[in-house]
Amino acid sequence: MISAMHNTNSLHGASTGVLMALAAAVLWGTTGTAQSLAPAGLSPLWVGALRLAIAGAFFALLVAWAGRGAWQSLARLSWPRAVLAAVCVAAYNLSFFAGVKAVGVGLGTAVAIGSGPIWAGLMQTVLQRRWPTPVWWAGTLLGVAGGTLMALDGAQRMPFDAAGIALCLLAGLAYSSYALLNQQMVRQVHPGAVNLVVFGGAAVLAVAAAAVLAGPWTLSAGAWGVMLYLGVVATGVAYLLFSNALRRISGATGVTLALAEPLTAFVLAIVVVHETPSVLAFLGLAGVLAGLGLVIWSELRSPRHA
Numbered sequence: 001m002i003s004a005m006h007n008t009n010s011l012h013g014a015s016t017g018v019l020m021a022l023a024a025a026v027l028w029g030t031t032g033t034a035q036s037l038a039p040a041g042l043s044p045l046w047v048g049a050l051r052l053a054i055a056g057a058f059f060a061l062l063v064a065w066a067g068r069g070a071w072q073s074l075a076r077l078s079w080p081r082a083v084l085a086a087v088c089v090a091a092y093n094l095s096f097f098a099g100v101k102a103v104g105v106g107l108g109t110a111v112a113i114g115s116g117p118i119w120a121g122l123m124q125t126v127l128q129r130r131w132p133t134p135v136w137w138a139g140t141l142l143g144v145a146g147g148t149l150m151a152l153d154g155a156q157r158m159p160f161d162a163a164g165i166a167l168c169l170l171a172g173l174a175y176s177s178y179a180l181l182n183q184q185m186v187r188q189v190h191p192g193a194v195n196l197v198v199f200g201g202a203a204v205l206a207v208a209a210a211a212v213l214a215g216p217w218t219l220s221a222g223a224w225g226v227m228l229y230l231g232v233v234a235t236g237v238a239y240l241l242f243s244n245a246l247r248r249i250s251g252a253t254g255v256t257l258a259l260a261e262p263l264t265a266f267v268l269a270i271v272v273v274h275e276t277p278s279v280l281a282f283l284g285l286a287g288v289l290a291g292l293g294l295v296i297w298s299e300l301r302s303p304r305h306a
Contacts, residue, residue, distance in 0.1 A: 007100050011300060020046045020241045027238035029264025033272055034195035034229050042223070043214035044101065047230070048093035048204035050219075054231020055201045055239065059196035059272030062240070070190040077189045077197065081181050082269040086201030093206055096171035102164025110151035111165060113261065114144040120255035123180055132252050132298075140252075143259040145288020153281035162254050183246035191243040199239070204258025213262025253299045259288055 024191060063070045100108035117140045125131045132140075178198075185194045210217075219227065245253050266285060269275040 010261065012246040014027060014300055014302070015029070017245040017254075018257065018299060020245035021033065021249065021254050022260050022292075024238040024242040024245065025260035026264045027134045027234050027241070029261040030236045030268065031230060032265050033268045035076050035224055037109045041266065042217060042219065043210065044097040044204055045094065045210040045214040046217045047208075047227075048097050049203065050217075051235050052093060052199055052203040052206050053255065054228060055235040056200040058232050058236035059192055059199055060239075062147060062192040062236075063190070066190060066192055069110040070193045073188075073190040073199070074193050075151045076213040077185060077194065081185060082194070082197045083201060084176050085181040085185070085198045086205065087128075087173040087287055088181065089155065089202035090205035090209070091196060092171050092174040092178065093202070094209055095174060099164050099165065099167030102161045103168065108164065108168045109262070110148040112166035112171040112175070113151070114148050115169050116176045117144060117252065118257040119173045120179060123176060124252045126178065130250070132250075133302075135301075136216035136256075138297075139291045139298060140256045141291070142294065143288050143291025146284040146289075146291060147259050147262045149284025149287065150277075150281050150299055151284075153278050153284065155194040166234040174252075176255050179242075179246065180251040181256070182243055183251040185255050186243045186247055191240060193245070195236075195239055196242060197295045199235075250300055250302070253295055257292065259292060263288055 035044075081154060096108070096112050099112065102108070103111070121132050121137065182194065182198070242254065245257075263285065266277065266281070270277065
């Protein structure tokens with residue numbers, strides 16, 4: 001009876017983790033629409049750097065509100081792992097924006113987001129000695145293919161840029177690396193405290209890089225509303241949800257569930273921007289939904305939750 005209760009609690013925890021990861025992906029999916037409202041003259045590098053800095057401030061307030069226990073949990077933090085995670089977050093922001101600028105939003109997003117789950121599956125296999133199930137791989141590849149169709153629908157064609165593609169692949173690798181590192185840390189340390197260290201460190205690196213590569217910046221009073229949304233909601237709240245999800249589900253599954261991000265962007269493009277997607281985009285939508293369904297089914301049937 002005790003075993004049955006444990007299995008039920010484990011399955012409930014996995015279900016909660018799946019919902020948290022999907023909610024985080026939905027918030028990430030609003031980033032593109034929000035960024036379109038940012039001042040045209042503001043460098044994407046500064047957009048990425050400032051949202052990391054605001055997210056760092058959000059996590060500082062969260063940890064202060066959580067109390068002494070959150071601060072004390074930092075004694076269990078692996079600082080080398082936290083520093084590496086901060087480098088990954090900064091690298092993701094910088095390489096993604098630079099890669100998208102080189103190859104275009106559609107192709108860049110498809111390569112960066114699409115490669116992330118594949119990187120995560122391979123790294124989980126090598127580092128954790130856990131090969132994801134065939135159903136997980138089938139769902140992931142189906143979701144990646146569908147997301148690629150959605151991202152490339154109506155995208156402006158640009159000359160092939162090998163360096164830009166490499167940057168987008170680096171973005172996918174950096175994001176999936178952060179997810180696996182973060183999962184190991186948040187299972188030992190308060191999630192808010194972990195993200196305070198990681199995003200605080202990433203903000204320092206990203207601001208320094210933006211200052212060197214993009215020069216000084218100016219931001220109007222009205223634009224601060226957009227930046228606060230990007231930093232607090234689309235980054236702070238989203239990554240807090242994602243971190244809590246990783247305490248309940250595998251890192252590879254968490255990265256794959258981020259494919260729900262283009263679903264949100266797809267809906268917003270129709271409702272807010274009034275775009276008219278092609279039949280190919282709707283086929284991609286069906287592929288992502290089917291792929292996510294298979295990944296969720298695989299995660300909930302995992303022996304860890306049985």
